[in-house]
Amino acid sequence: MDKISYEVVEHLAVLSESPKGWKKELNLVSWNDRPAKFDIREWSPDHTKMSKGLTFTNAELSQLKKILAEMDI
Template structure:
């Protein structure tokens, strides 16, 4: 399995922190040199390991915001 390449372009905020120090974060991430996307997932304290998460385009994030504000 190939390594996943990622770059955290912008750290927006921490949503929660687990007892083991992992943080659930909202960031802007570029995966495998692709387009920047909004990303929600858990990260280890050194940001070398991550859990499965969800990525959203700017349009999808805007739609989610509409749903949450109704």
């Protein structure tokens, strides 16, 4: 399996932090030298390990924003 490369282009927010120091973050991440996408996943304190996560294009994140604004939470 080929190694996956990534670059956190911009850190946007920390959503939560576990007792072990892993943080669920919203970032702009470039995967395999492709254009950056919005990314939500947990990262180890030194950003060398990560959990599975979700990536969103601008259009997808915009749609999600509309959906969340309509929810009563």
